[in-house]
Amino acid sequence: MLSHLMLGASNSLYLGDMLLYAIVFVILMWVIKVVAWGPVTKMMKERADRISNDIDSAKKSRTDAEKLAEQREEALKNSHAEASTIVSNAKDNGTKLREQIVASAQQEAQTLKQNAQKDIEQERKDALKGAQNDVASLSIEIASKIIQKELNAQDQKQLIDSYIEGLGKQNESR
Amino acid sequence: MSGDSVSTFQFLGLTFNTTNIISGLLAAIIVVVIVFAFSRNLKLKPTGKQNVLEWLIDFTNNIVRGSVTNGDAPNFGLYAFTLFLFIFVSNQLGLFLQIGWNGVTYVRSPTSDPIVTLTFSLMTLMLAHFSGVKKLGFKKYFKESYLTPFKFWLPISVFTELIDFLTLGLRIYGVIFSGEMLLKFIGEMAFSGGVGMTIVAVPIAFIWQGFSLFLGSIQAYVFVTLTSVYISQQIQTEE
Numbered sequence: 001m002l003s004h005l006m007l008g009a010s011n012s013l014y015l016g017d018m019l020l021y022a023i024v025f026v027i028l029m030w031v032i033k034v035v036a037w038g039p040v041t042k043m044m045k046e047r048a049d050r051i052s053n054d055i056d057s058a059k060k061s062r063t064d065a066e067k068l069a070e071q072r073e074e075a076l077k078n079s080h081a082e083a084s085t086i087v088s089n090a091k092d093n094g095t096k097l098r099e100q101i102v103a104s105a106q107q108e109a110q111t112l113k114q115n116a117q118k119d120i121e122q123e124r125k126d127a128l129k130g131a132q133n134d135v136a137s138l139s140i141e142i143a144s145k146i147i148q149k150e151l152n153a154q155d156q157k158q159l160i161d162s163y164i165e166g167l168g169k170q171n172e173s174r
Numbered sequence: 175m176s177g178d179s180v181s182t183f184q185f186l187g188l189t190f191n192t193t194n195i196i197s198g199l200l201a202a203i204i205v206v207v208i209v210f211a212f213s214r215n216l217k218l219k220p221t222g223k224q225n226v227l228e229w230l231i232d233f234t235n236n237i238v239r240g241s242v243t244n245g246d247a248p249n250f251g252l253y254a255f256t257l258f259l260f261i262f263v264s265n266q267l268g269l270f271l272q273i274g275w276n277g278v279t280y281v282r283s284p285t286s287d288p289i290v291t292l293t294f295s296l297m298t299l300m301l302a303h304f305s306g307v308k309k310l311g312f313k314k315y316f317k318e319s320y321l322t323p324f325k326f327w328l329p330i331s332v333f334t335e336l337i338d339f340l341t342l343g344l345r346i347y348g349v350i351f352s353g354e355m356l357l358k359f360i361g362e363m364a365f366s367g368g369v370g371m372t373i374v375a376v377p378i379a380f381i382w383q384g385f386s387l388f389l390g391s392i393q394a395y396v397f398v399t400l401t402s403v404y405i406s407q408q409i410q411t412e413e
Contacts, residue, residue: 016190021198021284021293028202029256035206036213037252040227043216050218 138167197284200271201264209259234258237398241406246309250405253301258398261285261294261346265390268354269383285393286351288344295343298401299335306408319408342400346393353386 145159212227220228234254239247268283284290306315320331360382364375 016186017194017198017287017289018293018296020190020195021290022297024198024202025256025260025294025297028205028260029252031206032209032256032259033252036209036227037231037255039216040213040224040231041251043218043220043224044228044231047218047220 138163191287191289193280193282194284194287194290196280197264197267197282198290200281201260201267201284204263204267205256205259208263230259231255234398237395238402238405240399241402242409243406246305246406246409249305250301250402254398254402257294257298257401258394261397262391262394264290265346265350265394266387268350269357269386269390283350283354283390285346286354288347288351291347291350292339292343294346294397295339298342298404299339302401302405302408305405309409315408338404342397342404346397349389349393350386353382353389357382357386 142159142163145163209227212223214223216224231251235247235251237258238250238254242250264283264285266283267281268286271281303315303319306319309315310318319335320328357379360375360379364372364379
């Protein structure tokens with residue numbers, strides 16, 4: 001080493017080499033910066049940014065999903081409540097309708113009964129009237145028959161018998 | 175190698191060593207080619223080559239971050255990356271490629287010449303001191319670097335800086351130079367005495383080449399680590 005240095009010194013030190021190496025090194029640094037260092041570090045930074053962004057967005061989407069799930073659950077609960085109210089409403093309506101139907105049927109039955117009673121009454125009245133008319137016409141007939149004949153007891157008896165006979169005939173004919 | 179004659183030439187009143195120029199330029203070109211090839215077709219989702227390059231960048235960044243803190247590390251990432259690649263390639267260059275002609279070796283490891291390693295060392299220390307002045311201002315930089323802990327510490331501090339400069343450069347030179355010399359010696363031995371010597375020498379050469387590969391990588395790592403340590407010493411106050 002010493003002899004080498006001495007040799008260098010004797011020929012005057014290789015200052016040119018030092019200068020050249022410094023210059024070459026600076027140029028090399030510049031070339032590497034342009035060719036590789038710049039793009040690669042940029043890419044690495046981009047990647048780091050991308051990863052952090054991805055992490056952020058993943059976090060965000062997770063919270064979103066959680067929120068959505070919560071909403072869904074709430075909606076489900078609501079729909080359960082709604083369904084039960086619908087069912088109870090339907091039940092209420094059903095009972096109401098049933099009561100109504102029963103009531104109206106009862107009413108109808110009542111009116112039918114009343115009408116029947118009325119008819120019966122009417123018929124009874126008509127029958128009574130008819131009987132009265134019959135009695136009246138009978139009395140008139142009797143009276144006329146009495147008047148036609150001067151009646152004795154025998155005759156009277158005959159008359160009554162004939163009348164009864166006639167009545168039976170009348171009844172039969174009727 | 176000290177026995178070899180060297181080819182020099184004068185240009186603009188400066189002495190140039192042809193070997194160093196050729197080897198250095200070759201190393202630089204190899205670095206550029208590798209980096210250029212590996213940085214083509216960059217993607218957000220890295221594959222193959224890009225992974226290697228990114229791993230390298232991370233590697234040197236981590237070395238810098240290990241000693242330079244307070245958010246200054248990104249400023250020196252490119253320097254450390256370039257330094258590491260250049261020194262690494264320079265260290266390995268001589269293991270695979272030694273071209274000699276007329277008793278002059280034209281291509282070998284540039285780092286097996288102390289002038290080259292001392293140049294790197296000087297660049298590193300200049301960068302460190304420049305960064306110190308830029309960050310702290312000249313007054314504070316001077317006080318921190320030379321007058322701490324006492325005022326009369328100044329000569330020792332100056333001497334320490336000189337020692338730093340020399341050790342940083344000569345450490346790597348020693349390792350690479352001795353590695354190459356031994357390799358050369360083994361090579362000469364292989365052709366010196368018949369077939370038997372060759373058979374013995376080839377495995378030794380293999381082993382030594384592997385070991386030198388390892389040493390070259392370690393030295394590149396050490397150089398970058400010490401670089402960042404020196405930088406951090408200058409830009410950080412020790413209060």
